[in-house]
Amino acid sequence: MSLWLLTVAMYPEARMLTARLDLSEEIGRRPCWRGTLVGREVILLLTGIGAVNAAQATTSALAAEPGIEAVINLGCAGACEGSGLGLGKVALATEVVLADMGVQNSEGLQGLDEVDIALAGRSSGRPLYNRIPCDPGLNELIRRANPGIAEGPFATVGRISGDATTAQAMARRWGVIMEEMEGAAVGQVARWYAKPFAAIRGVSNPAGLRQLDVATGAEAAQRALLALGDSW
Numbered sequence: 001m002s003l004w005l006l007t008v009a010m011y012p013e014a015r016m017l018t019a020r021l022d023l024s025e026e027i028g029r030r031p032c033w034r035g036t037l038v039g040r041e042v043i044l045l046l047t048g049i050g051a052v053n054a055a056q057a058t059t060s061a062l063a064a065e066p067g068i069e070a071v072i073n074l075g076c077a078g079a080c081e082g083s084g085l086g087l088g089k090v091a092l093a094t095e096v097v098l099a100d101m102g103v104q105n106s107e108g109l110q111g112l113d114e115v116d117i118a119l120a121g122r123s124s125g126r127p128l129y130n131r132i133p134c135d136p137g138l139n140e141l142i143r144r145a146n147p148g149i150a151e152g153p154f155a156t157v158g159r160i161s162g163d164a165t166t167a168q169a170m171a172r173r174w175g176v177i178m179e180e181m182e183g184a185a186v187g188q189v190a191r192w193y194a195k196p197f198a199a200i201r202g203v204s205n206p207a208g209l210r211q212l213d214v215a216t217g218a219e220a221a222q223r224a225l226l227a228l229g230d231s232w
Contacts, residue, residue, distance in 0.1 A: 011031075
């Protein structure tokens with residue numbers, strides 16, 4: 001039976017999953033649950049909020065458990081204007097974007113590709129800039145289990161949009177449908193360890209509106225993951 005790593009930032013985003021798993025020893029000083037879900041052995045790791053926490057936790061897990069075969073980041077997120085996503089809807093990332101990394105000047109933010117600063121892959125001729133692709137095979141599994149699921153790029157940010165104007169500008173700049181704080185960090189680490197990566201997010205709020213319904217958004221993401229059990 002294959003082993004998957006599930007990464008979630010906050011406990012309220014994982015209640016449906018932890019109820020089906022057993023609390024285990026910490027990994028990387030992070031709370032951890034283990035058990036069987038959707039026909040796989042899983043490790044569920046609470047990473048904490050933000051890119052540094054997510055990267056540290058994911059790295060700790062992949063270093064400690066080399067048998068992990070796939071990494072899925074899930075939780076709630078803000079839906080960008082034009083995405084067609086309302087409260088409680090769920091989306092699957094086609095790629096995760098480091099949306100506030102680059103060079104800032106008076107004309108705006110230049111992406112890493114515009115200034116040719118690669119995060120990885122230059123020696124192989126496949127440099128990695130702001131956009132981290134999700135695994136097509138893993139996405140296909142999730143897609144088959146969730147017919148009609150929305151798909152598109154997710155923005156990972158260190159500074160959440162505090163108003164609609166800011167959120168709209170970010171969404172236009174990167175062409176994204178969701179705004180969150182961990183996905184690209186998890187995806188970058190998974191890529192470093194050559195593990196397939198996917199990201200699932202449920203809508204907790206419109207991006208730019210700081211009135212969150214975490215429970216509703218998180219439930220949507222968890223149900224999308226659990227639907228894999230019905231198709232397995």
